[in-house]
Structure formats: structure tokens, C-alpha cells
Amino acid sequence: MPENKELEFQEKYDAKHSLEYFRKHQRGLRRRLTTWAERRMLRKALAMMGDPGSVLDIPCGAGRFWTVLAERPDRRILAADYSADMIETARRFQPPELVARVETFQASAFDIKLPDAAVEAIVCIRLIHHIGQTEDRRRMLAEFHRVAAHTVCLSCWVDGNLQARRRKRLEARRPKRKYQNRFVFERDTIEREIREAGFDILGHIDLLPGISMWRMYVLRKRAA
Template sequence: MPAQPPSAIELEFARRHDEEHARVCLQPRPRGLAGRLAFWRDEQLVRNALKVAGEPGLILDVACGAGRFWPVLAEHANRVILACDPSRQMLDHAPTHHPQQLLKRIKTFQSSAFNIGLSANAVDCIFCMQLFQHVTRPEDRLAMLAEFHRVSRDTVIVAVQVDAHLKRNPPADAAAALKPADRAQVEREFRQAGFSLLSHQDYLPGGVRKRVYVLSKTL
């Protein structure tokens, strides 16, 4: 699979992701209670989304990073998992976090999310839990959704930071980091790109929140 050059958005995302991942790797002890609870909730959202998507047999994890969700994706014994990331360094590092038995089921390749190195209708489902929520411009989200529509033959799972129920006077640095999207606009973009909404799940009620969508191709 030929490598596709990452976009400026992906390069910035990869830089931030690499820095955060390096900090996590250097921690001498496991994440605290809050971190474990957050990770448990993320896994719960992913399991629920996969059920809504019909437990797809061939899935592509886009902007996979170190493979945070590979163990959950691999819980379905017959599932085939492809994974791509714009960072070659991250793909080379990811195997250090997972047992060999799991890695046998993962096929990784370097690729931009805006120009995935696969043919049309190549996979049952595209899974993007990290990069999509960092894309703030509508035209960039639409470009990414168009590529997801091309490569997936059935469903797409994405996470979005939505602006519903924003906390009053959130810290400036927190608001800048999250950059929540307008929920109604993002959902219009899903439909504009040729998807219908099968379901959504909110990470937590109230405050700036993450919403996980399951989309189905309609065009």
C-alpha cells in the first residue's frame, strides 16, 4: 500500500499526539483512577458503536496512533483489522504496546486520512476516534468524510467534540484545546457527505463533551 503524504492538519495532530504519548510512556506508574475511568468509558462507547454498526468484519482504524483501541476492536474473533496513521514513527512504535498475538491480526500502513491508500468500498467500516474531533474547519471535515465515504462500503464511526451544554465560563486554555464543533452543523455535514445517522452516544452529560457517531452510507 503506497504511503500518502499527511496534510498540515494531520502533521499538527501527529505532533501533539506524539508529545502526549511520550509523556504517557515515561510515566513510571499506571494512569490514575480518573484516567482508568475515562479509558473504560471510551471502550464502552466503542463496543456500543460496533454493535450498532453490525459488528463489521473488516474495519479500518484511521489515525490509529499507538493502537489504543486495537484490543477492543479485536474482541470480535473473526474481525480483520487494518490500521493507518500519518506518522511512520508512531506505526513503528505501536507494536511495543501490544502482545504479539494481537499484532498478528493488525495490518498497518502509513496513509493520510484525506487520501487513504485503499480502493473504493475496501472495508466494511471506518473507525476514527481521535483525528476527526481535532478537525475544526467544515471544508476539512467534508473532505475527510468524502474519503471515508469512498473507502467504506457500509458504516463509519467517528468521535466529535460538540458544543452542546457548554459549561459556563470554561477556562480559556480548555476551550482552546477542545475547540468544540457545532453539533447541528456537523450532523448536516454528515448528511451532505452521503451518510445517515444510525446513532450517537455522549461521553458524559453536561459540559464540553465528546459524542461518538455511527454513520451509514446512503448514496
């Protein structure tokens, strides 16, 4: 197990939770539609990234995006997660021919344990919205900047849409929790942090423009 203990939630994905995460995304029309739409977003993001020949999927979770990454037959696919149980779940439940294409390893997004510029691109879906502290986000983006040679795809929750406004109203009404697990970022703030980390924003893709909080940013390392 990696030593960094940056996020309380990162300890949550033991074998039981990992299996639940895998099953949850297979259940119900809404979740299956969301996965379908997120895969479509990733396809667009990969095109914006110039169809990279090597990609690190971190956190890979139960491998929801491996099928999209494998659409380029000669792509080298690396996949990492903080949770060994999550990786095991992905390897167990994704189709064997897909699993055979993917090099998996355990790692924290704060300390990836690959050499500098080891992959052309990094795909980071559904992690940064768990990171409430600017300093932690900065460290993670710095690690992505070190490991990706060219581009990064980063999904997060942003404001400026119906879902974010609804969530804000809900949070104002309910009692403050001791530990907040997920965060909606102001677009200006997250975009400033991305630029400060040494990336240009090539573009973004919204799940449902004006309605959903989910956004994928496509980043390119700024020339030194």
C-alpha cells in the first residue's frame, strides 16, 4: 500500500467497496447512461489530445474506461489505483482480452512511481472532485505534469450549471458534516490552478452543458 495518506476517502475501497463500485455502475438506466456518456466524453478528449500512443488511467477504479482506451489497437495502456482491491476487481470483471492489454500497478496519484514523461498522456476521471485542499490539488497536478509527456484529461465537478446550483442550495440547508468527501469547484479557480501547474487548457467537454456538474478538461503541458 502506498504510504501517502492524503485523502480520508482513499482508504474506502477495500474488496467489498470495490465490488460494490463495479456493480453500482452496471445497475440502473441512469448509471449505465452516465457511463456511456462519460466514455463518449473520453473519446472526444482523446481526439483533442491527438490520439496518444500511451496512456496512464489513474485512478482506474474497476476499469470503466479501458474499453475506450483500447479502441486504438496499438496503444500502450497503463492503469493504476491507490486500492489494490480495486485493481483486482477490474482484472477479475473486465473481459480477459481487454485485461491482457492493460499493465496495472498500485500507486497514489500523488506519487506515481513512473519516470518523468513515462507516458504520452494521463487520464484522471472522478478523483480530483474528492480533493478539497488547493495544496493537495497542486501536488497532484505537479505529479501529472512530471509523468505525462504531453497531455492530461481531468474530470471534475464545476459550478455554473443547474446541478451545482441545486447542490449548493442543498448543502446550505443540511447540517455541516465533519468530513466533506466531494467538492464542486468554481471554474475560475480550477482553471487558474491548472494554468499555475504548467498546463494550457486545450478545451473541455461537459456531460450535459448547463445541466450537469461533470466536466472533462483537456490539458497540454506548456512549452518551457
